[in-house]
Amino acid sequence: MYHLIKSLYLHATSKEEYSLLLLGLDNAGKTTLLEQIKGLYTSHHEPQLNTVPTVGQNVSVIDLPEMYLRIWDVGGQHSLRGLWQSYFESCHAIVFVVDSTDIGDGDISRLASDNNASTPLKASANTDAEGRLGECKLVLESILQHQSTTGIPILVLANKQDCEDCVEVVRIKEGFVRKVFEGEKGQNVRDSRVLPLSALKGVGVKEAVEWVCSRVKWNKEGRPPVMR
Ligand SMILES: Nc1nc2c(ncn2[C@@H]2O[C@H](COP(=O)(O)OP(=O)(O)OP(=O)(O)O)[C@@H](O)[C@H]2O)c(=O)[nH]1
Numbered sequence: 001m002y003h004l005i006k007s008l009y010l011h012a013t014s015k016e017e018y019s020l021l022l023l024g025l026d027n028a029g030k031t032t033l034l035e036q037i038k039g040l041y042t043s044h045h046e047p048q049l050n051t052v053p054t055v056g057q058n059v060s061v062i063d064l065p066e067m068y069l070r071i072w073d074v075g076g077q078h079s080l081r082g083l084w085q086s087y088f089e090s091c092h093a094i095v096f097v098v099d100s101t102d103i104g105d106g107d108i109s110r111l112a113s114d115n116n117a118s119t120p121l122k123a124s125a126n127t128d129a130e131g132r133l134g135e136c137k138l139v140l141e142s143i144l145q146h147q148s149t150t151g152i153p154i155l156v157l158a159n160k161q162d163c164e165d166c167v168e169v170v171r172i173k174e175g176f177v178r179k180v181f182e183g184e185k186g187q188n189v190r191d192s193r194v195l196p197l198s199a200l201k202g203v204g205v206k207e208a209v210e211w212v213c214s215r216v217k218w219n220k221e222g223r224p225p226v227m228r
């Protein structure tokens with residue numbers, strides 16, 4: 001009887017927790033996004049938008065009605081990308097943030113040359129005209145190829161859509177993301193989406209969080225939540 005009551009009590013008082021991993025090149029806008037998410041879903045939190053490059057990680061837990069969302073924001077600098085894989089196994093979804101002002105025309109079929117793929121997480125920049133499109137492509141491919149990310153939902157956010165010189169989301173979707181996902185390094189078909197974002201202005205933040213929440217629940221048998 002005691003055990004029954006205890007398990008009923010635990011069931012009634014605990015909540016599912018899912019982990020979300022924010023990835024992307026340095027300067028993409030991950031920490032700005034995390035601040036806006038905290039501002040939106042945490043009472044009395046004023047977003048700190050004067051970010052500095054992340055050395056290591058930031059973590060926050062957002063208390064949503066149907067789940068806790070633990071969000072990991074890890075530094076995107078070359079030297080820090082080797083740490084990303086240690087988060088892959090325990091995360092339930094990945095948000096890949098792209099700086100839409102730093103990817104040339106957003107079409108990978110027009111890249112001048114393929115980068116050296118032997119060290120994709122440390123890939124270096126392309127020509128000025130291409131911005132960091134080549135680097136972004138290699139980094140996204142390396143995430144998709146990692147066995148621990150198989151099957152988990154991936155949201156690509158086309159950030160900095162408030163800037164006049166940004167590549168629009170449809171182009172990023174067709175010219176970049178679709179080609180990477182359908183390419184030989186895209187590997188397994190997975191649940192994915194591309195959405196526009198201005199992390200700085202806070203536009204598109206709610207839609208991104210809602211997509212992630214719905215997809216981690218949908219995939220809960222593949223990657224079960226932690227009960228808290
Ligand atoms: N215009 C504009 N600027 C943005 C936006 N999001 C981020 N930024 C700016 O881009 C710069 C980098 O933002 P961060 O959030 O620190 O980038 P990060 O991805 O966390 O970078 P690392 O920690 O180095 O990996 C900052 O100057 C931000 O203000 C956006 O939506 N629009």
Ligand SMILES: [Mg+2]
Pocket residue numbers: 030031032051052053054073074075076
């Ligand atoms: Mg950061």
